[in-house]
Amino acid sequence: MHLTDDQLNEYLDDALPKRARAESHLSTCAECTARLSALRSLAAEIESLPEESLARNLAPAVTRRLTSPAAAYSGFPRWLTLTTVLQTAAATVLIASVAPFILEAASTFIPALQAPPVMETILEAQRVWTAWLDALSQFQWPSPPELPASLGLSNFYILLALAGTALAWLVGNGLLLRSQIKQ
Amino acid sequence: MVLTDTFRNSFNRRYTSAMDAPTDRDLILRARRGEVEAYGELVTRHQAGVFNVCYRILHERGEAEDLSQETFLRAHSRLNTFDVNRPFGPWIRRVAANLCLNHLESLKPETEFDEERDAAEGAGPEAVVEVRERGEQIRAALASLPARFRVVIELRHYQGLSYDEISAELNIPLSDVKSHLFRARKLLAEKLHAPD
Numbered sequence: 116m117h118l119t120d121d122q123l124n125e126y127l128d129d130a131l132p133k134r135a136r137a138e139s140h141l142s143t144c145a146e147c148t149a150r151l152s153a154l155r156s157l158a159a160e161i162e163s164l165p166e167e168s169l170a171r172n173l174a175p176a177v178t179r180r181l182t183s184p185a186a187a188y189s190g191f192p193r194w195l196t197l198t199t200v201l202q203t204a205a206a207t208v209l210i211a212s213v214a215p216f217i218l219e220a221a222s223t224f225i226p227a228l229q230a231p232p233v234m235e236t237i238l239e240a241q242r243v244w245t246a247w248l249d250a251l252s253q254f255q256w257p258s259p260p261e262l263p264a265s266l267g268l269s270n271f272y273i274l275l276a277l278a279g280t281a282l283a284w285l286v287g288n289g290l291l292l293r294s295q296i297k298q
Numbered sequence: 299m300v301l302t303d304t305f306r307n308s309f310n311r312r313y314t315s316a317m318d319a320p321t322d323r324d325l326i327l328r329a330r331r332g333e334v335e336a337y338g339e340l341v342t343r344h345q346a347g348v349f350n351v352c353y354r355i356l357h358e359r360g361e362a363e364d365l366s367q368e369t370f371l372r373a374h375s376r377l378n379t380f381d382v383n384r385p386f387g388p389w390i391r392r393v394a395a396n397l398c399l400n401h402l403e404s405l406k407p408e409t410e411f412d413e414e415r416d417a418a419e420g421a422g423p424e425a426v427v428e429v430r431e432r433g434e435q436i437r438a439a440l441a442s443l444p445a446r447f448r449v450v451i452e453l454r455h456y457q458g459l460s461y462d463e464i465s466a467e468l469n470i471p472l473s474d475v476k477s478h479l480f481r482a483r484k485l486l487a488e489k490l491h492a493p494d
Binding site: 121178182 | 341345363374460480483
């Protein structure tokens, strides 16, 4: 009885449980010894593959990406992709649209599952939406307080000062981050 | 005076060289504290090994370089989970193998492996004529294997992992490890020793 291919492979990898028995067989069987020898040659051939040299140094690109602002996004879990978000949104809309019909149909069998009728729910949602639009149309921005005339400043100058401060803030941040962007 | 100089030279040789070349462990600890340059040094040290893992599995240089870069970025995000008392090289090479497998599996849906189809494709006479050097023949033979077979060969033959370690690394049953490995070897033998 010859050794199987699996047994020879396991023998080669020092993973055969009954190794002594296999060795005993190999000492008397020329055919199995030849098969093992071929397997050993193959393993040696696979492992003889020379290492290739790398054409470029990866370190600058890796460190640049680690310090780039985009690296902050690496905190997101891998499954949180655009596709996942869109699929979840689509599924939520679908479930929300279908749920009232399912509940209504189910309530005929299970009285405890009394859901509000679909039309009533839609009308209620419409009422809330209209009320919200009314509130929005009546909204008014508070007018800025009038400055005392004695100061001699008009709103135009105050806005100009605010714009200048914002611009200085942006330029300052740009200068601070410049060293990190260059890396 | 001579004695003092000898002592100083000996001291310098012994300690400045140690200071000049921090260990991987030191670099990892510094990288964990946010020192990107320390991580850059780790990349420089291990990039060749990682690139070769990717190149053996992917068989395409540009892709292998990109995946090597991704491997280091992925490893950086997991640096806090790495046991600093273990060697960094084997760990990062295993990360690379896994990343390559994920990459290959994301390219096309996993299909049932068809040995007849694969043998017909891989052992074409044009391919054999084109691939003259033995190294290239081995690479081409490896590239013709299904993704999981390639990765199992990589982990067993080039990274020296045991069956149990491969099983844990790829999160597959031990029986699958054996089956993938033995079938991969059989296919490689057929391709490498096929008559011209």
